[in-house]
Amino acid sequence: MRRDLRGALLLLLTAAVQSSSMSAPGKPVLLSCRSPEKETFTCWWEPGSDGGLPTTHHLYYERERLEGTYECPDYLSAGRNSCFFDKNHTSIWVDYYLTVTASNALGNATSDPFKMDVMEIVKPDAPGNVTLRVEEREASPCLHVRWMPPSNTDTKSGWVTIKYELRVKKDNSNNWKEYTSGTQTHFSLYSVSPGGVYTVQVRCLLDHGSWSEWSNTTFVKISNYLQNERPLSMLISILSAILFIMAGLILIAKRKSVKQWVLPPVPGPKIRGINSQLLQSGGSDDVGNVLIIKQSFPPIYFVWQDQMEDYLIVTENEDWLSSNSQKSLIPACFHFNSEIHSKESPCHQNDWEKDEEISQVDNNNKPFTNTGYVDFQRHVENVDVKHVDYSRVKEVKRDNILFLEKEKVQSSGYIHFQRQEGIPEDYSGVKEVESDHLVVLQKQNAADLSCKDEGNHYTECALHKPRKPHVCTELSDSGYVDTIPAPPLM
């Protein structure tokens, strides 16, 4: 009786002392549940205020397809304010309804019901044992990452399908680069460069659940010593660069001689009788006239406007003709002989036949025949013909033999010359007259005629002054025009 009274008094006293801060517990809150491998799960709650009194919490659950209310089987394994459901108590594809009740001396408080299904709360543990291995290769190093699946996960039966993801960052940057690994527990990184510290983390996922936390960070430093092997190659490259630069400088300094060696000057066409130096010195009018006429290949006809008779005797070089009848260029080599008209020239004793016909050749370079004929066309324009006794040329052989028609031969055998002043002298002198129908011309530099009186039948005529030479250009097969040195003077 006395004990009871004492106890009640004590209780009243303590209650009176703590009456202001004592209350029933606050409502706890169920936070979350999690299943790491789809076989067990754990739930956590947050207790409310304890009301100043020791408060206990109890978790009760109901389950679909299971009658009754049950209490949490394990409050300890998962820590404070948690409840761990082991394999025997875990079912999937059924709803659990959980409630937590906090109770103390003054009352209880029950949380809101928390509905969950195991299939929705799957979140695995992080992968473990992440190892890094650096493989040094010539071009660039590569990083091999290996890890183990979380220890509690069953990857052998197909109950869960695991998927991995890893992320890498270099040194202290915040830029993580993420890679997906699928179901493999290894991965190789090739985009690493030496001289850096790489940090790698791995995480995993089960089927349709949530990603795990990132694993512990693993560091690896890729050494820089690879670059020490470079100096040799760098030295070599620098030396060769210096050599190249020096060679280039030498080349530039001696560019003229190099140019001469690489591209030797091509000898230009040498026109006999034309002295380049003479040309350069601005030679006489004759030289200029030479050029003018010599450049009139293919043959054109020119008309002497003066009162003198003007005509041409065109001879051909048979040799060149036959081989180049196809060329549209100069088909033959021509000597231009304009007849020398000279009055009272000592060189008149010659069976020189002049023909008043001027050959007219198209500028289109009609190829000549192979026979050596010259097609003379009668062209009487602007020609003041003096009636002189002419012989008609029947045939031109080679380049210096004229066959004349017999009936035209004058008995006198005279040949009249009319020297035309101011006309460039490019005649062939008659070398010999044989019989009464064969005239052999001088095959020489017409500019070098010197008159010699040697009897009635022929005269060698040569001009004293060097005049323009024959221009004989030979056509080679390639189509180029080369000069042939004129035969020596007689």
Added chain:
Amino acid sequence: MALKKTDGSKLLMAVVCLVAVCSSVPISDLLDRASQGSDKLHALSTIISQDLNSHFPPIGQEIMPRPSMCHTSSLQTPSDKQQTLQVSESDLLSLARSLLQAWSDPLLVLSASANTLHHPDQTSISNQIQELQLHSKSLGDGLDILSGKMGPAAQTISLLPFSGGNDIGQDRISQLINFNFLLSCFRRDSHKIDSFLKVLRCRATKAQPQMC
């Protein structure tokens, strides 16, 4: 002549056998394909569920009918790993096929009501439901082919009639609630199908552990 005939027929037989062997896809590949299809099916249903719940806090969870009222709840399925691993391959396939078959009609209902759903994401939900239907159909066809290769037990399908009819609610709220409920049932069943097929796949590919 007779010799030639026998030679010809032998050749023909050889060709037919070769064609038959070459054209048959191994079961492991078929299961792999089926697993990928079921994975996609469940992922799609989860997305639709999230879209649906994004604008409605789970207040409806309290008034929502209990999942035991899903029309497929009558089917006895394993409820944990141990039980699942004890089921035979043919039975697992039969269960998967039954579940899938049970949803062909309700998906039509869902698809129809998605057009008139009062929800901000109604268009995207409607499109996704259509996609869901297509996936479900193609997975069903694939499982039919598989069942042909796995014996008679795999061919049996349990009928699970859907009694909800075409009407999922008169007013907006009940429409949404029923839609949500049907979708949650589908999510659970698609997860079951996915798990069963993945267990089957792992069993069929003993030589390739990376498939599990």
